[in-house]
Every structure is written in structure tokens, then in C-alpha cells.
Amino acid sequence: MTALKSPWLIAFGVVAVVHLVLNGTGPAPWDSISKCLLAPLLAVWVLEQQGPRLLAVALAFCFLGDLFLEIEDMFTAGMAAFAIAHVCLITFFVRRGAIDRLRRRPMILVAYVVLAVGLVAWCWGGLEPGLKPLVPVYAALLLGTAAAALSTDLRAGIGGALFLVSDGIIALSEAGRIDGDAVVTGLAIMALYILAIFFLTTGMLSREKRTLAAGDGFDPTVRTDCWPRLPAAQS
Template structure:
């Protein structure tokens, strides 16, 4: 089964579109339910394709983050869940040689660091005291995911960049720099987030297939955590 024909990816795309419609119409609780379906549908596809376990872990914590952010008073817990998701993404890319590529070309990392510092500085004065400690830490994790994903795979790198932009809009809303309750804000956040996790997931899986296709040129000293690898019939 090729990726574009996977029932799980079709279900993900359908859920994403339906969620955006429900979000725009402010139809609760259905918007929240469809939002919480997104990451699990991608995770199911990864499991079906025997992809990296860490990718499934990352998507599982994205689901928890989505769930917690839908519950009043659990914003920090939602951030914590997404933080673990980013740690999983970063670990996955580092295991696949991202740090060596970043050392060879540090410009993407530098660009993301500058952008994140500017974003945090813009938000800082409007943040509640309880958010002033976690926001910079979380921003650093967003930068990490964006930088290591870009150095590993271009599609995954687009996903990492979109994740940073999506969560940056959330931060601006929390700081009162933009209208957090505006319909366009929610739609922009969720459209970017949906594309982010899709690009990260499919980019990682495409890279895993290329690695398997490389055959004898594959370096066995590089750690992998697939189940045990993408089947050759699905390359």
C-alpha cells in the first residue's frame, strides 16, 4: 500500500478538513473531537507501515497535547505533552545524523534561533507570570525540531517550520498581541498544525523508505527503532 492510498492518511485528511469546517463554525464539542483524531490517525499509519517507534511516541504526545488544550485550566499540561512530543522528534532526527549535518551547515539553526528570540521578546510583556518560564523552554524545543528536521529531510523540515509558526501564533494570542478568539486565528493555528504533523510524519517515513532502498549503502551503525524496518514491499 503506497502512502497516498493509505486508509489512515485518507482518514487523516478527511478529519483535518472536517475539523477546520467545524472550527470555523464554532461547533463544540465536535471540533474538539475531530482535532483529537488527527495525531492518532497518523500514528496508526506509522504503525501499519512499521515506522519508527519514536515517531509514534511523538504523535501520541501530540494527541495528549491536543486533548489537554481542550480542557479548561490545562494549558501548561498541554504544553508539557507537546514538549515531550518535540523531544521525541528531536531524538529521532538526532539518531539519524541530524547533528552532523547541522554542524556542517548551521545557518538553518541560527535563523530559527533568531526568529524564536524575536517571537519570545515580542510576547514577553504580555505573558502571564506562569507562562514566562515555560515559553522560552518550549520555544527552544520548537527550534530544535525545526532545525534537525530541516537538516534531515525537506518535507519533514517544512513540517518543523510550520509547527513553529503554528505555536508561535498561539503564543502571540496568549500574550494579547493578536486576537486569540478570532475565527481566523483558530483556523490558521489548526491548518498549520495539521500540515506540520502530516509533513513531519510523511517526511520521516519517506526517509526511512529511502534508507531501506539504499541497501548495502545503509550504515548499520546508525541507530534505528523501526518495527524492524519499513517492509520492502511498501517501498
């Protein structure tokens, strides 16, 4: 069975489509139930593929974040759960050499810092007092995930960028900068979030598999980016 034919990944795709349809039409509680199934299905797929356990842990905290955000007065708890998920993701990328690669490509980090600062500044005046200390910290974690992911793998980097945009829309909604109750806003947030966790997960898992495939065939005396490249074909 190939990774893309796994029933868990297929189930994720089905639930994603169902949730977007339910999100647009609004029949509770099925929209909430389908939303909370997304991250666990990806986590089980990661474990089935013998992927990084830290990635599965990050997805587990994404599930808790989704769950808490569906419960009244637990927005802060939801933010905290997602913050832990981002700590897991950043840790994963740092362990695989993200800091060294960002030093060689500093404009990635600079661009994300400018974007995050601009987003926080735009939201700041409309945020509730209780959220103001939390939003900059969470924004820093978002940009950390996005920058570290992009420095490591293009597909994962796209996922990190989409995560930042999705949560940025949520922040703008909470600050009253855009209409958070509009159907199109909810659809945009969830579509971007679904694509974010999908690209992050598949990008990271694919990169890990290439590392394992390299095995003992790479030259350990040649400096790499912590992910060994497959040996070149001999002519």
C-alpha cells in the same frame, strides 16, 4: 496497498477537512473531537507502514497535547505534552545525524534561534507570570525540531517550520499580541498544525523507507549523512 492509499491516511485527510470546517463554525464538542483524532490517525498510519516507533510516540503526545488544550485550566499540561513530543522528534533526528549536518550548515540553526528569540521577546511582556519560565524552554524545543528536521529532510523541515509558526501564533494570542478569539486566528493555527504534523510524518517516513531500500547495496566506507543513498545505476 501504497502508503498514500492507506485508509488511515485517507481518514486523516477527511478528519482534517471536517475539523477546519467545524473550527470555522464552532459547533462543540465535534470540533474538539475531530481535533483530537488527527494525531492518532497519523500514528496508526506510521505503525501500519512499519515506520519509526519514536515518531508514533511523538504523535501520541501530540494527541495528549490536543486533548489537554481542550480542557479548561490544562494549558500547561498541554504544553508539557507537546514538549515531550518535540523531545521525541529531536531525538529521532539526532540519532540520524542532525547534529553533524547542522555543524556543516550552521546558518539553519542561527536563523531559527533569531526567530525564536524574537518571538519570545515579542510575547514576553504580555505573558502570565506562570507561563514566563515555560515559554523560552518550549520555544527552544520548537526551534530544535525545526532546525534538526530541515537539516535532514526538506519535507520534514517544512513541517517543523509550520509547527513553530502555528505555536508561535498561539503564544502571541496568549500574550494578547493578536486576537486569539478571532475565527481566522483559530483556522490559521489549526491549518498550520495539520500541515506540520503531516509534512513531518510523511517526510520522516519516506526518508526511513529510502534507508531500508538501500539495504546492503551502499558502500559503508563512504561517509554519508546516516541515511544511505540508493546505489547509483551502473552504466
